Amino acid sequence: MRRYLSAAAAVIQPAKMAGILAVWFITVLYVLFQGGKTSLMLFTMVSLLVVYLIAGSLGGVRRSKGSRNLYAEQDKPDLLYAGGHLRVKLTVSIPGFLPLPYVVVREVLKRHNGESWIFEESLIPSFRGQAELRFQTPALERGSYTFAETDIICEDIFGLTQHEGKFLAPGQFQVLPRAVFIPRWQLYERNARLAGPQASRVQSKRETTQINGVRDYVYGDRLTRIHWNATAKTGSWKSKEFEHESIPKTMLVLDSTSVAYSSSGTYELAVSTAASLLGYGVRERIGIGLCCLDKNTKLFPPAESGAERQKMIQYLIDINGEGRGTLAHKLEKVHRMFPKGSYFVLISPQTGQPVLDALRWAESRGMTPSHIHVQNPAGGGRSDEWLNVLTSRGVTGYSVRTLQELPAVLEGGN
Numbered sequence: 001m002r003r004y005l006s007a008a009a010a011v012i013q014p015a016k017m018a019g020i021l022a023v024w025f026i027t028v029l030y031v032l033f034q035g036g037k038t039s040l041m042l043f044t045m046v047s048l049l050v051v052y053l054i055a056g057s058l059g060g061v062r063r064s065k066g067s068r069n070l071y072a073e074q075d076k077p078d079l080l081y082a083g084g085h086l087r088v089k090l091t092v093s094i095p096g097f098l099p100l101p102y103v104v105v106r107e108v109l110k111r112h113n114g115e116s117w118i119f120e121e122s123l124i125p126s127f128r129g130q131a132e133l134r135f136q137t138p139a140l141e142r143g144s145y146t147f148a149e150t151d152i153i154c155e156d157i158f159g160l161t162q163h164e165g166k167f168l169a170p171g172q173f174q175v176l177p178r179a180v181f182i183p184r185w186q187l188y189e190r191n192a193r194l195a196g197p198q199a200s201r202v203q204s205k206r207e208t209t210q211i212n213g214v215r216d217y218v219y220g221d222r223l224t225r226i227h228w229n230a231t232a233k234t235g236s237w238k239s240k241e242f243e244h245e246s247i248p249k250t251m252l253v254l255d256s257t258s259v260a261y262s263s264s265g266t267y268e269l270a271v272s273t274a275a276s277l278l279g280y281g282v283r284e285r286i287g288i289g290l291c292c293l294d295k296n297t298k299l300f301p302p303a304e305s306g307a308e309r310q311k312m313i314q315y316l317i318d319i320n321g322e323g324r325g326t327l328a329h330k331l332e333k334v335h336r337m338f339p340k341g342s343y344f345v346l347i348s349p350q351t352g353q354p355v356l357d358a359l360r361w362a363e364s365r366g367m368t369p370s371h372i373h374v375q376n377p378a379g380g381g382r383s384d385e386w387l388n389v390l391t392s393r394g395v396t397g398y399s400v401r402t403l404q405e406l407p408a409v410l411e412g413g414n
Contacts, residue, residue, distance in 0.1 A: 091131075
């Protein structure tokens with residue numbers, strides 16, 4: 001009996017446990033010194049109540065278990081993009097035969113950068129101890145997420161004691177960066193027309209009139225590209241695939257210097273810009289690579305395959321913008337990985353001498369530099385003065401304040 005009382009005292013608040021035992025001890029004295037049916041009945045009732053409270057503290061929610069299912073908008077959590085919602089279904093099983101009026105379920109969702117969200121809801125279990133919780137997360141930003149241990153709290157039917165339990169229902173998922181469809185990028189045509197040392201040694205990419213095959217329809221294909229015979233035979237939309245002239249490789253350089261960004265929204269815009277350009281490169285079969293100047297500089301060589309692009313996107317999911325030092329200094333550490341004759345596209349909110357040094361560094365190694373200047377979405381105005389400085393030096397420049405305007409900016413240049 002002593003072992004059960006000590007176990008119950010470990011989960012019941014000491015003050016309440018002392019009060020319950022004091023009442024039970026008084027009924028014992030009442031039976032011993034008073035006697036009679038009334039004292040015996042009172043002792044029996046209090047003893048049953050104590051047994052019920054101890055039994056509830058030793059079992060029930062302490063041994064509860066659960067399982068979790070995640071659902072995105074397209075029922076594919078691995079394709080959840082920033083700004084989307086995730087639906088969660090948590091099934092809870094509480095063993096035991098004692099009735100529970102209700103239970104409070106508390107969920108904690110943690111992001112890779114330390115942020116967390118708490119979801120709390122009350123449930124009424126069935127007679128078999130089964131309960132189901134459904135909820136929807138708020139709009140989620142880019143990153144890796146995981147659910148921590150689930151807390152279950154309940155009270156006995158008299159509201160005298162409170163019991164708590166924990167269980168871990170695995171639930172991990174990733175949210176991809178925002179991305180927009182880019183139909184055209186004038187970087188290649190613009191650089192092909194430039195004179196002097198900034199001119200590209202290879203002609204810009206253009207489709208020939210030679211059909212190279214048939215591929216699946218991609219959103220944005222013109223009506224003239226539709227291969228009607230293949231579409232009629234297969235029952236799904238097909239587009240003509242033309243041969244392309246060779247073009248230089250492209251290196252996207254994402255500035256992840258912490259002091260460069262005035263807000264988290266600006267950094268998210270820079271990451272989304274890089275993700276959108278990676279999608280454009282794969283769709284247009286451009287050899288495109290990625291260099292992230294973060295706390296540790298990471299470089300992915302140019303590639304055309306979707307698998308390589310997926311590796312770059314996966315890296316962008318968890319990047320936090322914790323870089324230190326100047327752009328040129330960090331680029332110098334990985335200078336051997338940059339292919340000569342490639343396009344060097346710097347995505348950064350910085351202007352002035354640090355950017356000019358980085359662009360000059362790229363030019364000295366035979367690359368064609370350009371700059372995509374990302375601005376604070378909450379700010380106003382365009383950096384026309386900085387774009388004029390770049391133009392005077394023969395460098396292509398773009399200014400982006402929101403992700404939605406990126407396609408029009410890249411198509412029309414500065």
